[in-house]
Amino acid sequence: MGKRFVKQLGQFIVTLFGITFLTFCLTYLAPGDPVTMLLETADTIVSQELIDETRAQLGLDKPFIVQYANWVVNAAQGDLGMSYSAKKPVVDRMLEALPGTVMLAGTALVFTLLYALPAGIISALNRNKWVDYVLRSLSFVGVSMPSFWLGLVLIYIFGLKLGLVPIATSRITPIGVILPAATLAVVIGSKYMRQVRLVILEEMEKDYVIGARARGVSEMKILFGHILPNAVLPLITILGVVMGWLLGGVAVVEMVFSWPGLGNMAVYAITMRDYPLIEGFVLWVALAYMCINALIDASYVLLDPRLKRERA
Secondary structure, three states, X not given: OHHHHHHHHHHHHHXXXXXXXXXXXXXXXXXXXXXXXXXXXXXXXXXXXXXXXXHHHHOOOOOHHHHHHHHHHHHHOOOOOEOOOOOOEHHHHHHHHHHHHHHHXXXXXXXXXXXXXXHHHHHHHOOOOHHHHHHHHHHHHHHHOOHHHHHHHHHHHHHHHOOOOOOOOOOOOOOOOHHHHHHHHHHHHHHHHHXXXXXXXXXXXXXXXXXXXXXXXXXXXXXXXXXXXXXXXHHHHHHHXXXXXXHOOOHHHHHHOOOOOHHHHHHHHHHOOOHHHHHHHHHHHHHHHHHHHHHHHHHHHHHOHHHHHHHO
């Protein structure tokens, strides 16, 4: 167990180094000068002396590898630098946007589960019947729709025409999260529903299910007592990927609804060439994915005693 932990920790660190270094390279090579953009937005007279002075203050006059090394050393101490555009520490700026993303991700996840799990199970139980065809057709439509287009349609119907929800909000409110969460749930839930259907169908064709039917066990008891418990592990894996994606901030949906989350913040940071904020955002996404994967791995051991014995 100790060797496994050390191995996973090593992979964790190497992955973080790789992701942050690649991001640093891409931002460094991207067109546009963050210093010039920063000074132009500040309504000041831009001179070469001012540009050179600002570049030196931000540490952008140093060689690339020195900039990255300085960032790594500071990040290891919890200092991700100062945001060029927000004029505040990156950690503070991200903490401001984090509640919006967590609220949106949590609500979208609940909506996704309420839609995808029942639809996937019903579709599998009615394989090749009209109910299955209808649900699969709806999921195909949901997967095919771009999230930004669906968001605009929902805004038009429920915001402009019916006036049930605000069209856009720059504040975190319970009613304001409904439309963006519903948009994400339709797109993500349509994909997840098909995965649920596939997993249930695979379990239904296994020998233990056929044997239970031969013994006269009711279909409901087979479903809830045998199929669903065995289908939990693969579904948790898929759900973990979805959660990591949501916690990274869904930029397009957040921008359509003017939702104050990490995705919206990241798009603005890229537009302004705010290198520290971009790097901080990428680090957060990487950490979120890796922590969720670690939790999934731990849940496998808890839910499947065979894995616990193998790793003992």
